[in-house]
Amino acid sequence: MKYCPSCAHTLAIRIPEGDSLPRYVCEACGEIHYRNPRLVVGCVPVWEGRILLCRRAIEPRYGYWTTPAGFLENDETCEEGAARETEEEARARVEVGSPLAMMDVVHARQVHLMYRARMLDASHEAGPESLETALVDPDAIPWEELAFPSIRFSLEAWLKDRESGREDFHVSHVRRRGW
Amino acid sequence: MKYCPSCAHTLAIRIPEGDSLPRYVCEACGEIHYRNPRLVVGCVPVWEGRILLCRRAIEPRYGYWTTPAGFLENDETCEEGAARETEEEARARVEVGSPLAMMDVVHARQVHLMYRARMLDASHEAGPESLETALVDPDAIPWEELAFPSIRFSLEAWLKDRESGREDFHVSHVRRRGW
Numbered sequence: 001m002k003y004c005p006s007c008a009h010t011l012a013i014r015i016p017e018g019d020s021l022p023r024y025v026c027e028a029c030g031e032i033h034y035r036n037p038r039l040v041v042g043c044v045p046v047w048e049g050r051i052l053l054c055r056r057a058i059e060p061r062y063g064y065w066t067t068p069a070g071f072l073e074n075d076e077t078c079e080e081g082a083a084r085e086t087e088e089e090a091r092a093r094v095e096v097g098s099p100l101a102m103m104d105v106v107h108a109r110q111v112h113l114m115y116r117a118r119m120l121d122a123s124h125e126a127g128p129e130s131l132e133t134a135l136v137d138p139d140a141i142p143w144e145e146l147a148f149p150s151i152r153f154s155l156e157a158w159l160k161d162r163e164s165g166r167e168d169f170h171v172s173h174v175r176r177r178g179w
Numbered sequence: 180m181k182y183c184p185s186c187a188h189t190l191a192i193r194i195p196e197g198d199s200l201p202r203y204v205c206e207a208c209g210e211i212h213y214r215n216p217r218l219v220v221g222c223v224p225v226w227e228g229r230i231l232l233c234r235r236a237i238e239p240r241y242g243y244w245t246t247p248a249g250f251l252e253n254d255e256t257c258e259e260g261a262a263r264e265t266e267e268e269a270r271a272r273v274e275v276g277s278p279l280a281m282m283d284v285v286h287a288r289q290v291h292l293m294y295r296a297r298m299l300d301a302s303h304e305a306g307p308e309s310l311e312t313a314l315v316d317p318d319a320i321p322w323e324e325l326a327f328p329s330i331r332f333s334l335e336a337w338l339k340d341r342e343s344g345r346e347d348f349h350v351s352h353v354r355r356r357g358w
Contacts, residue, residue, distance in 0.1 A: 001184040001185070002184060002185060002186075002187070003182055003183065003184055003185070003186070003187035004182065004184075005180045005181060005182055005183075005184050005190075005212075006180070006181060006182070007181075007182070008181070008182035008187040011184075018307060020267070021252060033184075034250065035253060036217045036218065036250055036251055036252065036253065037218060037251050037252075037253060038215045039215065039216060039218060039290060071213065071215055072215055072216050072290070073200060073215065073216075074214060074215065074216060074288045075285060075288070076285070077283040077285060077352045078281075078283055078290060079283075079352075088199070098348075098350070099281070099348060099350060102257075102278070104256040104257055104258075106254060106255070106256060109253050109254070111218060111251070111257060128197060169277075169278060169348040171277070171278060173256045173258075
């Protein structure tokens, strides 16, 4: 971020009065441009005991498996975002349930929030961001080929709940790239 | 947003190839500038059965009561953000517990996430964004003078859990300004 999105003047980086952190500040128009973490929303879609996974057709982690997930857009709820991403990435229609897992991905400036979800029918297909989609038996989850720690965490949470018979909300965080 | 933060060229609004929503796009440098909802994190700090509230010294809702909460910053977890806001707004030190309540505030393009929290000692004091702070008996919560629906929702969730003896994660959303 170099130029003011409001007036195109060169931005300074300084701590505004009454604040405690350095911000992008426009000395011409006075505007402060905050940068904050973004929310990634997704779900674990299930059909007859099997889990819907997508193999990524985009970077990062091209070729690795993920549950449907992506950035929350303006003007939608997190649940709506999770359903939208499922439609976009796996061409599947879901009823989104309760929150399953949240992971702070601090180094990426993201918070990943995953829901339980019930597929409304068995149909699924790769959207433009997926190489393929698959309904996977929980015993056959490709743990070594998962795209991100938050996907592993969500699937582990889902398995724990199946074991316990409860619907807990599981939280964790990661501060560094890698596993 | 009028000018490209990277090169200062005038921005266009159009749907990029492979995307489905209009974005701010720079036709000069090619960069796409996404706008996404922001996370507000906070907590319900408790000391000996009483809840710590702050009366806002800033707009919006100047003079109304809130629990400590504010925008999640880069490079911190949601729990750390909730503790930081409590220190900033109420000069209180807390141990942040489990997630209590989440509300999608769709019209404001925010998601509010509130945690349970235990005050480490009884001390509290108005920070620069508060007019005053108070430890309030749950029976004396000023329901008519709360700042935001998410604050009401979090306090109602806290009371429900006290009733049930459980620690549930409560979710809701609001699409329009007002109650």
